[in-house]
Amino acid sequence: MTKIISLLVLQALFCFTLFPLSYSANSLIETTCKQTPYLDLCISTLESDPRSSSADVPVLGCIVADTANAKASATLNQISTLLKSATDPKLKKALNGCVELYNMIIKHDIPVAIDALEKGDPKFAVEYATDAGNNAQDCEDRFGKSSTNSPISGGNKAVHDLSVIVESIASLLL
């Protein structure tokens, strides 16, 4: 008899604790991401980082910015690799331009945005995150109108979209 009761109680405990826990860990992420133009990307980026479960809004912004920076570094590596084997002068010109843009993103734009988020002057985070997004777009534009020309579309889009998310999150703090 008591065995059944304890089994039932344990089962109920198991169900009821699990759902609300996972809900409260996600709810700030969800509410914040809903105020960015890339909801799914925002949620997946944040949920894959363990810091996000106990983060406040500025830290959420920093997490996305860190991811953007990582993607930017990866894209820069891709660009360097492509440059080594590129022969078409137009392609080389575009790639070289992108090197400068990505150096800007990695050395200045994203670090300043993170700094501003951490220290509490969000208008600078908005400005520099916007700049990062613009620079990624600028790089993509250098390969011409058709998106099939760019060998790094994926990286550019990721960096751009993540930067836009950072900008949106920082705007919430103004």
Add this chain to the structure above:
Amino acid sequence: MVDTVSFLPVSNFDGSNPSEPLQSRRIPMKVQLLIFFGLLAVGLFAALLTSNNGSDFVTESEHGSLVSLNTAKPELLQPVSRGPAAGVSEKSNRLFAKDGENMVAFPWNNSMLSWQRTAFHFQPERNWMNDPNGPLFYKGWYHFFYQYNPHAAVWGDIVWGHAVSKDLIHWLHLPLAMVADRTYDKNGVWTGSATILPDGKIVMLYTGSDADAVQVQNLAYPTDHSDPLLINWVKFSGNPVLVPPPGILSKDFRDPTTAWWTSEGKWRLTIGSKINKTGIAFVYETKDFITYEKLDGVLHAVDGTGMWECVDFFPVSKTKENGLDTSINNPDVKHVLKVSLDDDKNDYYAIGTYHEKNAAFIPDDPENDVGIGLRYDYGVYYAAKTFYDQNKNRRVLWGWIKESDSEAADVQKGWASVQSIPRTILLDQKTGTHLLQWPVEEIESLRLNSYDFNQVTVQAGSVVPLDVGPATQLDIIAEFKIDKEALDKATGSDLTFSCSSSGGAVKRGALGPFGLLALAEDSLSEQTPVYFYIAKGSDGNLKTFFCNDQTRSSEASDVNKQIFGSVVPVLEGENLSLRVLVDHSIIESFAQGGRTVITSRVYPTKAIYGAAKLFLFNNATEAGVNASLRIWQMSSAFIRPYPNIDNQPQ
């Protein structure tokens, strides 16, 4: 932290307490399983119900007060991306380009970039600057402090730069006044203001972003009051003296003002903040700048304006043309409340009355309250701060002018930002509704040779070159008279005009635009029009607009191409008057004696050095314009480090 709310639905929803003893008889297996799955289903149901759409979601802020996340509408202005799903080239995103155009970076070369440095505007030798801090006059020197990054041409690592001048124009750089060397300003030595005590001593209050990034207020003072250069500063050992009050977020409490003396023998000062989207300013009282009492309520609040940064609060005379000490308050005085809005990066002011008894500011015109009405400057101008100059009995205004080019160009050229030329600020006694700003008279000491142009007729649809020699360092005073007959004859319409949506100086109206083309190249491929536009309503009333058009200021696309401006009140009998300071990449323009001001940053690629020219233009369709001008070549102010002082920061 485990959410204990989850336990409540258990007893509420299944209607029975699981700890209640079941019947003592043995229950058949089927029934046990039924109960088991029943409870499971109930559990799932309960979980679904508790996870509502979050529209009332409330979170705990760092200070334990509950702050609703969803009360603020998202600040995004651009729609969700409508570009091709696979591609990156979406044009719907406003964030892409500062002007909506394709924003490929221009190949700036050293010649173009070094031309951009100003000759007579305050700027450090290199790196990033932002807000003006603690301006004051002391023992024969004007002091200027400023937010400075010693390491890069982007924002960050903020400390206090310092410079001195005898005349607000010729500046000498000094060592950094304060660096981030305490826990209470570890993350930034931010903006602050000076108060000069009756015995002549100086106290400085400034915001520190502390080791936990909480915004606190700190006290500092000169180490040696007998040093006229005020090189060394000491921070009060008991800092911080103020921390965010209850209910205020740790990052919404900054930029303390100069204090004013009350009739009860106490000092008061104000600090900006916000509650949700309402901008507010708190008032604190103190006798020693060490312990404070926060007064109930606020000095003022305006819904929807967001965070109030760099609040400034000062008296202006209703009858005299001199400045007033910050503590003056009498019936001859109006008060000005000024705020810098974090949300839109503009400085706004409102004129009103200050009631000392309840420390309240009442604006004269609530429809144009601070944050929703008049701006100091309709171009690039932020974080402005005034001080009372007891040397010349005037109130002087400083304003931060940031770059309008790309951050990459700033990094390439190694610097970012200038300050405006200091301006005297007075109540416009003729309108009573506006302030008048005017470059301090000491700037006239930079004037070299002058060129007079008397009663030049500029017919409708024409451009007149003004031969003044080099046109990158100029002080221009101009007066325009528009053909009266054309004014009277023009058909009025109800179409609303605004500088920003007007399409710029190329869009012709009956009575405008007309004015100057600054930093213009001979072929006019690059030009920056500074101009008036008169709009006539269907009731015959005239409205004059004053605009600055950057759309064709540069062939580069990675610079700001907006059109700035506003309506400017023109009273009966007044001619249209204009003053323009051209100093390389900055143009400061003043209409009607400074009633409406526009500052812009301009980055031509061709209209630089000897190729930069100045023109008169009149693009109206129906009216001729008569212009009289006096134009001076301007010398450099030779802003440089103070000689023979060690430990220079830049």
